[in-house]
Amino acid sequence: MSAPLISAYLISVGILLMAAAHAAILARGSGHSHTNWSFAAICLGFAGFQFFNAMQYSAPDQASALAAHRWVNLFSIVVIPLIALAAASLDTRKRPLRIFVWLAALAGLAVCYNFLSPFGYRFYALDPDQVLTLPWGEHLRIIQGQPSLVYRLTRLVSLIVMIYTMGIALSLMRMKERLSSTLIWTGLVIMLLTTGLASMSDSGVITMPYLGGFGFVFMAGAFSILVRKEMLARELQEKLITRALAKEVQGRRKADARANQLLHHDALTGLPNRAGFFLRLESLLELNHQQGTKIAVVLFDIDRLGGVKGTHGLATSDEVLRRLSQRLSGRIRDSDVLARTRSDGFALIASHIKTDAGIGVFCEKLAGSFEEPFEIEGTQFKLTASSGMAIYPDDAATASELLAAAELALHDAKNAGTNQMRTFRPALKEDFRQRIDLESALREALGKRQFFLCYQPQVCATSGRTLSMEALIRWQHPEYGLVSPQDFIPLAEASGLIIHIGGWVIHTACAQLAAWRKAGHDSLRMAVNLSAAQLLDPYLEETLLGALARTGLQPADLELEITESVLIQDPERTVERFAALRNLGLRLSIDDFGTGYSSLSYLRILPVQAFKLDRSFVDGMDKDETSREICASAIRLAKNLKLDIVAEGVETEEQAHQLRKLDCPIFQGYLFSRPLNAEAAGQYLQNNHHPLHVMPVMQFGQTPAVS
């Protein structure tokens, strides 16, 4: 190679350009973008410096060497503020940009002076043209002369910048920043050394080329390596953080899903619970609204699941629910939603229904699901369900309104008995509102003394003597008038008020009987109606014994009428409760006999004294053979079991005649007396000493006291 040093200069230009490009690439998206950008600029500055050095050293004469020398000067001035800028960008305390602006202004002045003065900014005067021959024979055109004041000042400024840069490097080292390293220190030392040498060369102490650029090439390389290292470390850290975050997110998602499952699903069946159901319903409403299709919500409660719970335990009733949920799940479409929203039942959403015919098909499918019996641990369970349905958008516009509508329909179905299906109709809302009003009025009725009792005699079929009085409650409301027990007793039962109301009936009836006993009706008994809820009340015995004790009556003076239907709900428990009451010495009778379809085996073991043949059979006696047959066999059965039997609702002489022929011992009905208020009943008792005396028939509601 004929000019190795010139070549080295040119190679260093290439390296510096690459370093500039590298720093520019790093600058984008890096945390040190200012440092990188200023570093790229410094690299360009030194590349220019090196290039024009090469131009100067290889110039053919002093004039062209001086021209290149002015450019060398330009780049050597330009890099000073750039180095200050780079150092300032690493200064974590503050960004002394103002210093950079001052330096840039001074550099601008120096550059102008460089191009305006005859020998560039370094020299007042030039030494004669000088060609330096290097040991390997390479010739370099050196420019030396008398250093100018501007040059000396510039040197001073660059020295200050160097010291400042070193100060920054030192502080970075203290802060353990990765950028500070021996490489940078080495670079700085080399630069200081080469700058010192350049000064000596300029002033003619020694004759040598400017090597400052090479010092910077070293620094540029070191800087690039360090920045790259820093970037790699950051990348690695970022990757680790991203991975940890992803893990965290995944974990959180899993926990969320678990919480969601618990929050929105029923533990027993795994079906959505009320909250889950509501969420699904809301999103389906939106979807069907957009597509103009219908949604059917069906709520259903298994009839008498409480009975299964009572007789076979909670585990069995849970198993029934689980099996039923599986059966139902198998019969609905994938798009339908089955949920467990109630303790004794389920809720279903069928969506995307285009016609009302589609709804019909859906309901039939549901009804079929209950027909097949279940077998659990050897016991067959044949269930029925009451269901209520509401349709979107026909019946309601929102999820909660739709649910409320379906709830009302279900309520309606349950009121109609068991195994009933009802669809929502607007009138239900009004009915329900009335019910609510009635219920709140009922709550106040006892305190406001709005109840009173009527008494209906039960007479001996042969002598016409009054054997017993049945206490029948009446509610005289200031606004609703005289309310029939048929209207408010079910409401009292549903709301639990029946316990208090029933207690009042027991006390009042006992007090009345005691009064009649005092008036001379020694063998008269009192019959009181007891509802299923009262029968299960653990304080019932206490109430009964309390009333008897207070009025001085014997347990045998009181008869409790309990309807046959309680037997179906929970036969074993009913038998148990009957036995407990019987043990107290009370008389018990089965009311509405023949309507409950209870099995004869249960009736045989019930510790009762009497049956009350339902008035529907008595009413049918003179009309159809079946009723007559039922009356006959009921009376026969009572006789066989050595029990009394009371024929209810005897209205005509003909009925009384027929019943007498069948040997029925006791009659009750309008033929003898309507239910009478206490006073009228007392009057009746006074007059009723004659056999087969028939009281004049009074109309229900004729006077507030008589019903």
Ligand code: C2E
């Ligand atoms: P129940 O126990 O079967 O009472 C007999 C009902 O039949 C009474 O209706 C009575 O007025 C009516 N009745 C009596 N004789 C005749 C007749 O010859 N023809 C017709 N058509 N009806 C007759 P009421 O008083 O309206 O009572 C209805 C039901 O309300 C009772 O039926 C009973 O189940 C219930 N109830 C009445 N008072 C009480 C009470 O204090 N407690 C409870 N838990 N239920 C009561």
Ligand code: CA
């Ligand atoms: Ca009764």
Ligand code: CA
């Ligand atoms: Ca009855």
